[in-house]
Amino acid sequence: xxxxxxxxxxxxxxxxxxxxxxxxxxxxxxxxxxxxxxxxxxxxxxxxxxxxxxxxxxxxxxxxxxxxxxxxxxxxxxxxxxxxxxxxxxxxxxxxxxxxxxxxxxxxxxxxxxxxxxxxxxxxxxxxxxxxxxxxxxxxxxxxxxxxxxxxxxxxxxxxxxxxxxxxxxxxxxxxxxxxxxxxxxxxxxxxxxxxxxxxxxxxxxxxxxxxxxxxxxxxxxxxxxxxxxxxxxxxxxxxxxxxxxxxxxxxxxxxxxxxxxxxxxxxxxxxxxxxxxx
Amino acid sequence: xxxxxxxxxxxxxxxxxxxxxxxxxxxxxxxxxxxxxxxxxxxxxxxxxxxxxxxxxxxxxxxxxxxxxxxxxxxxxxxxxxxxxxxxxxxxxxxxxxxxxxxxxxxxxxxxxxxxxxxxxxxxxxxxxxxxxxxxxxxxxxxxxxxxxxxxxxxxxxxxxxxxxxxxxxxxxxxxxxxxxxxxxxxxxxxxxxxxxxxxxxxxxxxxxxxxxxxxxxxxxxxxxxxxxxxxxxxxxxxxxxxxxxxxxxxxxxxxxxxxxxxxxx
Numbered sequence: 245x246x247x248x249x250x251x252x253x254x255x256x257x258x259x260x261x262x263x264x265x266x267x268x269x270x271x272x273x274x275x276x277x278x279x280x281x282x283x284x285x286x287x288x289x290x291x292x293x294x295x296x297x298x299x300x301x302x303x304x305x306x307x308x309x310x311x312x313x314x315x316x317x318x319x320x321x322x323x324x325x326x327x328x329x330x331x332x333x334x335x336x337x338x339x340x341x342x343x344x345x346x347x348x349x350x351x352x353x354x355x356x357x358x359x360x361x362x363x364x365x366x367x368x369x370x371x372x373x374x375x376x377x378x379x380x381x382x383x384x385x386x387x388x389x390x391x392x393x394x395x396x397x398x399x400x401x402x403x404x405x406x407x408x409x410x411x412x413x414x415x416x417x418x419x420x421x422x423x424x425x426x427x428x429x430x431x432x433x434x435x436x437x438x439x440x441x442x443x444x445x446x447x448x449x450x451x452x453x454x455x456x457x458x459x460x461x462x463x464x465x466x467x468x469x470x471x472x473x474x475x476x477x478x479x480x481x482x483x484x485x486x487x488x489x490x491x492x493x494x495x496x497x498x499x500x501x502x503x504x505x506x507x508x509x510x511x512x513x514x515x516x517x518x519x520x521x522x523x
Numbered sequence: 524x525x526x527x528x529x530x531x532x533x534x535x536x537x538x539x540x541x542x543x544x545x546x547x548x549x550x551x552x553x554x555x556x557x558x559x560x561x562x563x564x565x566x567x568x569x570x571x572x573x574x575x576x577x578x579x580x581x582x583x584x585x586x587x588x589x590x591x592x593x594x595x596x597x598x599x600x601x602x603x604x605x606x607x608x609x610x611x612x613x614x615x616x617x618x619x620x621x622x623x624x625x626x627x628x629x630x631x632x633x634x635x636x637x638x639x640x641x642x643x644x645x646x647x648x649x650x651x652x653x654x655x656x657x658x659x660x661x662x663x664x665x666x667x668x669x670x671x672x673x674x675x676x677x678x679x680x681x682x683x684x685x686x687x688x689x690x691x692x693x694x695x696x697x698x699x700x701x702x703x704x705x706x707x708x709x710x711x712x713x714x715x716x717x718x719x720x721x722x723x724x725x726x727x728x729x730x731x732x733x734x735x736x737x738x739x740x741x742x743x744x745x746x747x748x749x750x751x752x753x754x755x756x757x758x759x760x761x762x763x764x765x766x767x768x769x770x771x772x773x774x775x776x777x778x779x780x781x782x783x784x785x786x787x788x789x
Contacts, residue, residue: 252695255610262607262666266625269663272640279643322539329536340540341780342771347543350767351724351741354760357748358546361553361757366560368549402543410784430529459633461727462745476635483642483731493643496636503633
C-alpha cells in the first residue's frame with residue numbers, strides 16, 4: 245500500500261546535481277594533496293621543505309597568523325556593540341540591518357579601495373588633518389601592517405555583527421526581566437546574563453573572520469604593499485606569476501593546517517569560557 | 524538608574540555602526556567630484572568619471588560578464604540546492620547531518636586555498652580563464668548560501684499538507700512542484716538573490732580563474748587599482764554598490780532580512 249508514511253521513491257536522483265558539485269569540490273581538495281606531495285620522483289615532501297626551510301617564509305606565516313588573530317578579535321570587539329544596538333532597537337532593526345548588510349555584500353575590492361582613498365598618503369584623512377593643521381607630513385597609514393589590519397577588520401566586521409546578533413535574538417526576554425527584578429542593574433544584567441549567553445555567537449564570528457583573514461589576498465596586497473606578504477598573497481603569486489601549482493598547493497595545505505590549528509585553539513578557549521547549558 | 528550609561532552605549536554603538544558604510548560613502552562622494560578627490564570645501568560636482576567609465580569597453584564588458592555570470596550562477600545553484608534539499612527533506616536519510624556538513628564545508632576553507640584547489644581542477648578540464656570555469660567555481664562557493672535558506676523554508680512547510688496531498692493521490696512530481704516549490708518560495712527567492720550578489724561581488728577566488736578573454740568587474744577593479752588610481756574607479760565602484768544595494772532592498776521588500784540573523788528551526 246502506498247500511504248503518506250511510505251518513503252517516497254525516486255527522489256534520490258534529485259540529490260545528484262548537489263553530489264556532483266560536492267564531488268568537484270572534494271576532487272579539487274584531493275588534487276591539492278596530489279600536487280603538493282607528488283613530484284616526478286614519486287611521493288615527496290620536497291615542496292614542503294622548500295617552504296619550511298626558508299626563514300623569510302616563517303615570517304610570512306607568523307605575520308599571517310598574527311594579523312588574522314588581531315583582526316578577528318578586533319572585529320568581534322567592535323561588532324559587539326553594533327549587534328547589541330540592533331538587538332535593543334527592534335523597531336529600527338530592519339533599517340539598521342541594511343546598514344550592516346550592504347557593506348558586507350559590497351565587493352571587498354571596493355571596500356578596500358575605499359580605505360585606499362581614505363588612508364592613502366594623499367587620502368581624505370591625511371589631507372583633512374593637514375588642512376586642519378594637525379600634521380605637516382602625511383601619516384603612514386597604509387603600505388604597512390596597520391593598513392592591512394584596519395582594512396581587514398572593517399571588511400570582516402559585518403559578519404561578526406550578524407553572528408553575534410543571531411545569538412542575541414535567541415535570548416529569552418524573561419531572563420533579563422528576572423535578573424532586573426532581582427535587583428541587578430542594566431550593566432550587571434548584561435555582564436552576568438546577556439554576555440555569557442551571547443559568547444557562542446561571538447566565537448562563531450571569530451572563527452569565520454579568522455579563517456577569512458587567513459586566506460585574504462586582495463586587502464593585504466592593496467593596503468599592505470608588496471613587502472608585507474601574507475600566506476594568501478604568497479599563494480596568489482605562486483599561481484599567477486610563477487605558475488608553480490605544486491608549491492602553491494603545498495602553501496595552501498600549510499595554510500589549511502594553520503587554520504585548523506587556530507580553530508581547535510578557539511574551540512578550547514570557547515569550551516573553557518562558555519558555561520555549559522544544563523538540560 | 525542606568526539611563527545615562529545606556530544612552531552613552533547607544534551613541535557609541537551607533538557611531539560604530541556608521542563606520543561600516545564609511546568607505547563606500549567616501550567612494551560615492553569622490554565619484555561625483557569633478558576634481559577626482561575629496562576635499563574641504565567640496566569642489567564642483569560632475570558626472571565626468573561616469574561618462575569616462577561608460578565609454579571604456581573594458582568596464583562595459585566586465586560589467587556585463589559579471590551580471591551574466593551572477594545570473595547563471597544564481598539560477599543554477601538555486602535549482603541544485605532546491606532539488607538536493609527537497610530530496611533530503613523528504614527522504615530524511617540517516618547521513619543527512621554528515622551530508623549537510625559536506626555541503627557547508629567550502630565555508631570553512633580560507634579563500635586562497637579554495638582558489639588554488641579550483642585552479643587545479645579547472646586546469647584539468649581546460650576551463651581555466653573561461654566563463655564556464657568561473658560559473659562552476661561560483662556554484663561551488665555559493666551552494667552553502669543557497670542550501671540553507673531553502674532547507675529552512677522546506678522545514679517550515681506543514682507536513683500534513685504533504686500527507687493530505689499524497690493521500691488524495693498526488694504523485695511525487697506534483698508534491699514537489701505543486702506544493703513544496705510554491706510553499707518554499709521565500710527560501711528560493713532568498714537563495715537566488717543571495718547567490719547572485721555573492722557571485723557578482725566575489726573577487727578572491729575569481730582572481731585565480733580569470734584570463735585574457737574573460738574577466739569579471741571586481742577582478743578588473745583590482746587590476747586597475749594596481750596600475751592606475753584614476754577616479755574612474757570611484758564611479759565603477761559606486762555602480763557595484765548600487766547593484767548590491769538594489770539586491771538587498773529587493774530582498775527586504777520581497778522576503779525581509781530576518782533570514783540573515785535567524786537560526787535554523789532545530
